[in-house]
Amino acid sequence: MxxxxxxxxxxxxxxxxxxxxxxxxxGTAAEHALLLDAAHARDIALFLRDDPALRxxxxxxxTGVDWPEREIVDTVKKSVPDPAGGxxxxxxxxxxxxxxxxxxxxxxxxSMALKHGPVILRLRTGNRTDQVTLPSLTPVWRAADFQxxxxxxxxxxxxxxxxxxxxxxxxxxxxxxxxxxxxxxxDDFEWEPTPHGEVHERAKAxxxxxxxxxxxxxxxxxxxxxxx
Amino acid sequence: MSLFPNMAVxxxxxxxxxxxxxxxxxxxxxxxxxxxxxxxxxxVTLDGEQIVKLKPVFxxxxxxxxxxxxxxSYLGSMPYTDRLDYLCSMSxxxxxxxxxxxxxxxxxxxxxxxxxxxxxxxxxxVNHSCLVGFLFNDLGTSFTPLLYAFRERExxxxxxxxxxxSRMMCNYQRFGGCxxxxxxxxxxxxxxxxxxxxxxLDEYETMLTGNEIMLARTQGVxxxxxxxxxxxxxxxxxxRACGVDYDLRKVDGYGFYPRFDxxxxxxxxxxxxxxxxMRILEMRESVKILQQAFRDLPAGPVMDPKAKLRGFRPKAGxxxxxxxxxxxxxxxxxxxxxSPNPWRYRVRPPSLINLTLLEEMCLGHTVxxxxxxxxxxxIVLGEVDR
Numbered sequence: 314m315x316x317x318x319x320x321x322x323x324x325x326x327x328x329x330x331x332x333x334x335x336x337x338x339x340g341t342a343a344e345h346a347l348l349l350d351a352a353h354a355r356d357i358a359l360f361l362r363d364d365p366a367l368r369x370x371x372x373x374x375x376t377g378v379d380w381p382e383r384e385i386v387d388t389v390k391k392s393v394p395d396p397a398g399g400x401x402x403x404x405x406x407x408x409x410x411x412x413x414x415x416x417x418x419x420x421x422x423x424s425m426a427l428k429h430g431p432v433i434l435r436l437r438t439g440n441r442t443d444q445v446t447l448p449s450l451t452p453v454w455r456a457a458d459f460q461x462x463x464x465x466x467x468x469x470x471x472x473x474x475x476x477x478x479x480x481x482x483x484x485x486x487x488x489x490x491x492x493x494x495x496x497x498x499x500d501d502f503e504w505e506p507t508p509h510g511e512v513h514e515r516a517k518a519x520x521x522x523x524x525x526x527x528x529x530x531x532x533x534x535x536x537x538x539x540x541x
Numbered sequence: 542m543s544l545f546p547n548m549a550v551x552x553x554x555x556x557x558x559x560x561x562x563x564x565x566x567x568x569x570x571x572x573x574x575x576x577x578x579x580x581x582x583x584x585v586t587l588d589g590e591q592i593v594k595l596k597p598v599f600x601x602x603x604x605x606x607x608x609x610x611x612x613x614s615y616l617g618s619m620p621y622t623d624r625l626d627y628l629c630s631m632s633x634x635x636x637x638x639x640x641x642x643x644x645x646x647x648x649x650x651x652x653x654x655x656x657x658x659x660x661x662x663x664x665x666x667v668n669h670s671c672l673v674g675f676l677f678n679d680l681g682t683s684f685t686p687l688l689y690a691f692r693e694r695e696x697x698x699x700x701x702x703x704x705x706x707s708r709m710m711c712n713y714q715r716f717g718g719c720x721x722x723x724x725x726x727x728x729x730x731x732x733x734x735x736x737x738x739x740x741x742l743d744e745y746e747t748m749l750t751g752n753e754i755m756l757a758r759t760q761g762v763x764x765x766x767x768x769x770x771x772x773x774x775x776x777x778x779x780x781r782a783c784g785v786d787y788d789l790r791k792v793d794g795y796g797f798y799p800r801f802d803x804x805x806x807x808x809x810x811x812x813x814x815x816x817x818x819m820r821i822l823e824m825r826e827s828v829k830i831l832q833q834a835f836r837d838l839p840a841g842p843v844m845d846p847k848a849k850l851r852g853f854r855p856k857a858g859x860x861x862x863x864x865x866x867x868x869x870x871x872x873x874x875x876x877x878x879x880s881p882n883p884w885r886y887r888v889r890p891p892s893l894i895n896l897t898l899l900e901e902m903c904l905g906h907t908v909x910x911x912x913x914x915x916x917x918x919x920i921v922l923g924e925v926d927r
Contacts, residue, residue: 338858338859339856340856340858340859340877344860370772371774372774373774373870373872374861374889376885421861428787433861454773455772455774456775459894459897480600482926482927491605492607
């Protein structure tokens with residue numbers, strides 16, 4: 314298989330308006346990735362799937378990654394001349410900057426026809442709150458169907474063009490995205506609103522006061538006031 | 542299907558509305574249905590007895606495995622990977638160890654590589670023989686084939702127990718090797734079991750393969766088109782039953798598999814019968830692999846002496862490790878930020894992704910066939926829901 318740089322150059326030649334960057338993996342595995350812009354992602358994916366030299370017909374793994382906002386401390390060494398005329402002193406200056414957070418979708422592509430791979434694609438959202446839409450690659454690889462639904466469920470990335478974007482593992486009424494790094498599990502995580510709470514409240518009104526549970530005055534007795 | 546304009550199209554069945562056809566009926570099968578192999582639900586829309594729509598519903602066993610693993614150390618989630626696919630904990634362990642070793646550049650000694658193959662292939666025997674038993678349960682043969690399979694499975698699980706201390710939750714692999722070295726007695730017992738296994742397979746096949754009811758119920762049922770299956774990311778015996786030659790033991794050649802002589806069985810029709818035959822043929826190949834492994838097993842340590850168990854911190858980076866599990870491609874995707882916990886820990890569950898085409902396989906068949914088709918895909922809900 315051609316190298317990732319060659320693939321990137323071919324993509325840039327084929328799609329001049331697209332932005333394709335190489336994301337270097339510093340680890341021992343050295344599996345580098347291509348960062349695509351959302352506008353051209355689906356066209357590029359189709360090209361990668363159908364190109365006769367690559368034929369990446371198999372999308373193995375699709376997953377989300379959460380990158381929250383991070384504070385990065387840059388240290389710059391500066392030499393400060395001594396006003397008294399001595400040797401210049403080296404002073405470290407620290408400056409803080411905020412690296413904006415984003416959500417990322419990662420696609421691992423292989424070719425079953427030519428038996429090579431992986432080519433890793435990454436898509437990034439604008440931020441983690443309101444610009445969380447990415448193009449769905451399910452129309453290109455059906456394999457992404459359940460996995461993109463899972464990312465939508467657990468990370469909150471909205472895949473536009475997905476045929477059936479619903480929660481998959483959590484229940485439909487669930488509000489949050491539990492795989493995000495800032496997710497805090499509630500203490501009573503097993504509590505769900507059920508119709509029984511309301512029914513129970515209404516049923517309480519029918520009980521005589523003596524049977525009321527000890528927690529506070531009952532509905533009936535509060536209306537009638539204290540017993541004489 | 543206009544939803545997927547760029548891909549091969551599966552079979553579709555339209556409900557007919559005229560005076561001879563009644564209304565459509567929506568049936569919720571599961572989550573507590575004996576044929577769903579766990580807590581799994583299918584919302585099936587029926588036209589008479591024919592399935593016209595099927596929506597799988599997941600998540601009843603969801604415990605956010607990935608989140609739990611991200612909040613513990615690398616080694617800490619090794620026992621928890623046993624609970625993903627609780628029938629094949631040995632190969633799930635290996636998949637996780639493989640990904641971490643790729644992430645950290647950890648070497649594995651030769652003896653451990655052989656032992657891993659022994660365990661993975663024994664696991665394949667357990668999984669496939671039980672799957673065939675469960676498939677026949679779904680076909681209506683009440684438990685007899687399953688109990689034959691369980692008889693053999695218990696022998697293998699006894700071996701696992703004597704080696705690792707647990708029948709099913711083995712927790713046997715470590716980063717850089719295996720946890721304990723099997724004794725010569727253990728190896729002799731394992732070899733005797735493997736030598737006898739073809740006899741069991743012959744017996745099993747005599748009972749099952751030519752069975753007339755089985756042929757009538759499985760041949761031509763739940764057919765899959767190879768192009769469609771590749772696009773949907775199906776792996777393992779389900780994919781190879783369609784005739785696509787893709788076995789990671791050959792393609793990736795992970796571990797010491799390139800040293801072994803074995804064949805990859807392929808189907809031709811992609812129906813339920815081929816998926817059944819894949820399992821039987823793969824078990825025969827596994828027996829061949831096991832016999833070669835026992836013959837060539839080298840002496841030496843089972844753990845790399847430089848392997849670091851405590852204070853294990855791989856340097857920042859990421860890795861995707863995958864292997865051919867009994868159910869398909871089992872992958873682990875890890876991102877390290879240099880801390881003791883993985884920043885991202887992802888399991889690529891073959892059981893979940895093999896269900897992508899369940900609807901297409903079942904359309905036009907009856908509910909009774911849907912049960913058999915689901916049985917032939919081979920899912921474990923611990924892995925589907927994670």
